[in-house]
Amino acid sequence: MQTYYPLFTAIPLAAAFLNLLLSKISMKVSDYIAFLVTGILAVMAVRMLFEAPFIYAVGNWRPPLGILLVSDGLSSLMLVIINVIGLLAVIFSMKYMTTYTAKPKYYSLFMLMIAGMNGVVITGDMFNLYVFLEIASIASYALVGFGTGKRELEASFKYLVLGGVASTAILFGIAFLYSITGTLNMPDLAQQLETIGMTRTVGFVVALFIMGFGLKASAVPFHAWLPDAHPSAPAPISAMLSGVLIKALGIYTIMRIMFNIIGQNELISAIIMFLGALSMVVGVLLAVGQSDFKRMLAYHSISQMGYVTIGVGLGLNPKIDPAVAALGLFGGLFHLVNHAVFKSCLFLCSGAFEYRTGTREKHEMGGLVRKMPVTSTTCSIASLSISGVPPFNGFWSKLIIILALIKAGYWIYGPIAVLVAFITLISFIRLQTGVMFGKLPEKFSGVKEAPFAMTLPLILLAILCLGIGIAYPWIDYGLLQAARDALLDKMAYMNYLIGG
């Protein structure tokens, strides 16, 4: 498996270009290519879980010179999330995207996005990370504007402008890091920064990175693009953006850089936790008043990413009990996985409703549970998960984060997290009553259940929501623990330089 590691980016990149060529012969072919490629990637990603950590030196150049690919607990976890959700989104797209034209172009952009995200997750080289980040970002800008309506174009342009500035900030940070250390290799950078310490330059780099990656993760002062961009994209892309992209480009990079390269630091921890708390509160308050189904979900993405951020921030604090910090980080990672599952399920549900009813306004729908039972049931399960109702998966991760916050003595952030969970519940109960229950409008009397290609991913994701939640008290999730240990062990990461 180790020798195939670069294929995680090579396969989708090749498929993206082949797809466009082959679709000249037959339009049908792009469906199969996309399904085949994401299927292979998903199987490969699941198999990667059973591999011990290793490094792959591209072109056999010794680590500080050439590009390094690193596989450890965290990157395996992210690979599984990206590729499994990607596969489900492709299955959903087969039927859903028939409402759009230019399906092969859609799949090519989709493949490019997957290639970029996989690259960000597997790389161990700072500039390589930037390049893959830009590949994924540019593909996602184009996908947001894929509908080419007024709203889509404006959202895409807005996203592009803000994303462009963020990328610039990241590149500036990388240039500064290179100027003080003379290396781009991430384990080598970690070693060099260990001797340099927290100088003012490093502080500036951290500020640039928090701004740049924070914008990609849509933490609150940088969130303005997300509520426009995510609803404007086609539903499977919304699911990919909210479920995977903001995690792979935003939170993953912040975690990797802050934990493994810069190292735990009290000030950075305080800033990241503050951003997390702010995201939680502002996101959920803005979500309550929304009438557009997908727009509401987008605001909830900001709020739920706040939970992940606050858990990660807690783990970064070296002054508190290491066990509590590890618990907070575990909660953050657990919520990251859970959010990927239930938020992509919700966005796909919104797509299924839109496909059959042609509207996204909550007050125009109603009583759809009788007409679309499968979609409605899965939507209910995902809603209960996101609002943190036991025994669904969202409950456990929120509980762990809140417990860790209280144990660490954050008496303001802990109750805020409880309150936000409560407001989320209210917001989703209103969604349920608005869309699924109540009176069925006259014009929707002929509505049928969504086709099988659309309900299958929904059912699988709903089973995951329920399964992860019910299994949690009995199974200790070794996958998440491996990811957490990979983050907390900076020494092990630096040792990848000499071959792990």
Place this chain on the structure above:
Amino acid sequence: MILYFLSMVLLVMGLYCLVAKKNIVKKIIGIVIIEYSVNLFLVLVGYRSGGIAPILVKGMQAEELVQKGVDPLPQALVLTSIVIGLGTMALMVALCLRMYEKFKTFDMSKINTLKG
């Protein structure tokens, strides 16, 4: 030192252009200026006064190259970053044209179908 400072001035100019101008085309120019300021900064990181091209020619000692040659890595990075910038710019211009078709204007303050 003054050159580093100038690249920062370029960055601020680009940011001003991006924030203050209403015309989409000018905003695009602003982003491009920002990108170029980073490229300038990045290539200055590898700069060395009186340096030579980092190529080992016939009759040159390796030590001489190490002492005098400029750092080639930032140059490679800048090339990559320029290509990425080109990709972004192409997409921006394409979006800009499409927006002109739909809205019949380049004025961003008149393009406001979204709430924020």
